[in-house]
Amino acid sequence: DVKVTQSSRYLVKRTGEKVFLECVQDMDHENMFWYRQDPGLGLRLIYFSYDVKMKEKGDIPEGYSVSREKKERFSLILESASTNQTSMYLCASTPGKETQYFGPGTRLLVL
Amino acid sequence: EDQVTQSPEALRLQEGESSSLNCSYTVSGLRGLFWYRQDPGKGPEFLFTLYSAGEEKEKERLKATLTKKESFLHITAPKPEDSATYLCAVRENYGGATNKLIFGTGTLLAVQP
DSSP: OOOEEESOSEEEEOTTOOEEEEEEESSOOSEEEEEEEETTTEEEEEEEEEETTEEEEOSOOTTEEEEEEETTEEEEEESSOOGGGOEEEEEEEESSSSOOEEOOOEEEEEO | OOEEEEEOSEEEEETTOOEEEEEEEEOSSOOOEEEEEEOTTSOOEEEEEEOSTTOEEEETTEEEEEOSSEEEEEEOSOOGGGOEEEEEEEEOOOOSSSOOEEEOOOEEEEEEO
């Protein structure tokens, strides 16, 4: 079974803090994705990566950056957290052009 | 612009009352339509992938079908444990090697005993 894990299920941060969300997959997948999910807006793609050290912007990259130093790990960074970044963050991976497999999500609250 | 619309937004059924969820899409050249189930506070769980009109897939009480413009997720004799949000996504017409998906906003299904 594909396993995608995320470092935290719940996080509470202060405005202005730098926040790191980590995602690890154990299936040697080339592609990894970060989404945020908000009520009424669905899943929106923040960034994705198709190879180590490679990244591409998704639909809403502003205020975020990513890092992929190893194939199995994809990190999402909030450089200076703001209240409008309060959301559910979901990581996914896929071996190529097949379905994406999701992690359990991180619910982030920025105060 | 590629787009996915799901209806209804919410659906309440009695246990055993069959129904269907709709996912309509506009995409230039479908390269895959995906159904996911999402329980509250959890990540989406993959259910089905459909690639061509006329294709059908089944899993327990769920059956997904595909036409050229929409997909249906049929739920036969649902049970309370089928309560969840059901998400539909299509693979974006993106020239890269990866698999970018466009998601609908989901249908929240509640099955009452």
